[in-house]
Amino acid sequence: MRYQSICFTAPEQAELIESKIATSLNPDEVAGSTLYTLVSPGTELAGIYGGSHFPAQPGYAAVFRVESVGQAIGDIREGELRFCMGKHQSYQRVRAADTIPVPDGLAPQLVPFCRLMGVTMTTLQTTLARPPAQVLVTGLGPVGHLCAQVFAAYGYDVLAVDPVSDRRQWAIQAGLPRVLESVPHDDPSIARRIDLHIECSGHEGAALDGCKVVKKKGEIALVGAPWTQKANIQAHDFLREIFFNYVILRSGWEWELPHHSLDFRQGSIFTNFSEALRLLLASKVVVEGLYQQCDPSSCQSVYQDLLHRRANSLFQIFSWQSS
Structure with missing residues (x-):
């Protein structure tokens, strides 16, 4: 199948491109359409956008709706919303173990914030x-x-x-x-x-x-x-x-910390993500009024505004629902 993704094609150049991905899943994977991804300016600007290795695909905070479930997965259903450390692209395919469920009642556009909280x-x-x-x-x-x-x-x-x-x-x-x-x-x-x-x-x-x-x-x-x-x-x-x-x-x-909980180790990356979602749901961490929703097709202007400190909001979210 074809999907859209943000790609850094050259220094300080972001483009929305079309890519292909196999539709058949491995037994331990889930996949589905992306709702939102959150920009991480430090990593994406300093580490990739202004880097020297191109092309490169940025992003590591996504919420998606499950549309396909691998044969070995018994506890995830189609239609669920899940968080993953996914790239800025319209479709996510990921190991089920590397996703977490979105709590009922939490607005999907807030979900990717758990990544930066972590x-x-x-x-x-x-x-x-x-x-x-x-x-x-x-x-x-x-x-x-x-x-x-x-x-x-x-x-x-x-x-x-x-x-x-x-x-x-x-x-x-x-x-x-x-x-x-x-x-x-x-x-x-x-x-x-x-x-x-x-x-x-x-x-x-x-x-x-x-x-x-x-x-x-x-x-x-x-x-x-x-x-x-x-x-x-x-x-x-x-x-x-x-x-x-x-x-x-x-x-x-x-x-x-390890990605997932281990014996004799305190804490894990994904445990922290789950706790971050709980804090967002309980309004213990508030981001309303601090983020801007952006169309992926405007990615170059989004990154240029961040690079030159022209952004009018602290956070930038790409909305993929019409992509």
Whole structure:
């Protein structure tokens, strides 16, 4: 069968193309038409759109309606809505084990948000900090914004920081009570009192800010990928803060957890996705008014607006229902 997909065909060039896929399923697979996919700007722009390997197909957050079920699958029915880490395309075909059901009552356009929520829910699983610990989140792009909401939903005392005024306003709109332009090193209620710093910008300066405000034995989880060097900071600046203040500086990359639950391991990627859907259903994490629905045929303008910071919304969703 033929389907449509977004393809990066050259540097900074996105096109909607037509592709073919076999209709016969493996016994452990399900397939169906895509309803929505969610853009992940950090990975898709820095990692692929501006990369060097083309053609490339972006995307890893999709909700689809099951239309075909493999012979070995007994607990999934046609017509169900499922989430998968699918690409920006009009049709999904995936192992059933790599999908999760959509809770009744949750609007389908909200489902893909669980993917970006899951990025920092790995840190939620691995941190030693427990509510009501003070948590600093730097970088309020899509991942950092959702991180701040998730940790607040679990009872952490969250301080959210971003130098971009629109991002701060979106955070305030979402109900986050403490949103600042910069990390207040000299505020006695913050300096050396932060239990956990979740760094979501990929900026060296933000990571160094965290080293200056976490308490002794406080954690810094580097979630934002360091795609490029952004500041001229000496390694000694980090070493001094880390050494004398017993800072635990570590990767916050989500893949520290297994995809699925394993014996003797705490947490998994897909367990976090399911929990994220529960938070969305309960309105513990709110994204209404923060996203824009886009037609896949406008993909080039969507990515150009994101690249040049012209986007009017924090999140961009592609709607595939007419594709």
